[in-house]
Amino acid sequence: MKKRILAIIILPFFFSCKKENIKSDFIGNWSSTSDMNIEIDIKFFKDSMVVDNSIMYDTYSDNWKIRDSKIELTLLRGDTSIFNNKHIIDYEFNLTKDTLLIKSENDSIFRLKLKKIKNNFEYIENKVGLDLKLPETSEKLTEFRNKEFAFNIYIGKKNDSLIARTDNSHNLNRLKYEVFPFYYSKKEKNIDSLNFILFTDNSVHQNELDSIKTILKKLPIKSFFRIYNSEKYVKNDWKAEIKLLGKYEN
Structure with a gap:
């Protein structure tokens, strides 16, 4: 009888702790991966x-x-004509x-x-779908401040294959259709301020960078x-x- 009473007391506490442990796996920042057709960012707090x-x-x-392998959601803030007040989703971790x-x-x-995203650089890596270990240098770095004049190119490797991407494309096949509108959107006096900003992984050899x-x-x-x-x-x-820190190159 005493064992049964003890079990009745302990079991709810056990399941409560288990749920809290599961919840802790969620807490933090999450962003949809680059192979998704949509962009969704979610910040999980303890209860919201x-x-x-x-x-x-x-x-x-x-x-x-x-609730088991499901998450029950109740709308706190949002347009009720678009979002349901309550809905249920299934989830699964790797x-x-x-x-x-x-x-x-x-x-x-x-x-x-x-x-799951820890910092602002991981956020960029996730959006472009590349892990980028940037090269190091003992030379003094300059900050590129005029980001409205920056066209970003990300260069890395996957399975030893060279990959180059932009903020909007997973390759350079449509590069001219991105660059020309960007170029002509700027005033003539600012044309000389435009730069390709190169985020290159340190596995990329100089001859590969030169080819890009x-x-x-x-x-x-x-x-x-x-x-x-x-x-x-x-x-x-x-x-x-x-903060764009680097060097001008030819």
Whole structure:
């Protein structure tokens, strides 16, 4: 009899602790991966979550609770003509719990993949789908301040293959359709201030970088600014602007 009473007391506490442990896996910043067709950013707190949704062009917030392998959501703030007051989603973590899969409970497959983000540089890496270990230099770095004159190029490797991407494309196949509108959107007096900003992984050899530059030199932007490793641009604020520190190159 005493054992039964003890079990009745302990079991609710056990399940409560288990739910709290599961909840702790969620808490933090999550962003949809580059292979998704939508951009969603979610910040999980202990009992609430804030969602930035590119499809809805809106930010809303929910209360959330864990129920087995499901999350029960109750709308806290948002347009009720767009969002349901209550809905349920299924979730699944990868083994390292840094990737989260989500789907509506009525869907047969997981349609949304989110990556856990620690800082603002990881946020950029996730958006372009490349891990970038920037090169280091003992030379003094310059800050590129006029970001409205920056056209970003990200260069890295996957399975030993060279990959180059922009903020909007996973390759350079449509590069001229991105660069020319950007170039002609600037006033003539600012043309000489335009630069390709190169985020290059340190696994990229100089001859490989030169091959990318050869492609870029066929376009109207003629200057290059290469980003180098610096602790100054990494901030825990996951959406903080990156301080562009590097050197001008030919």
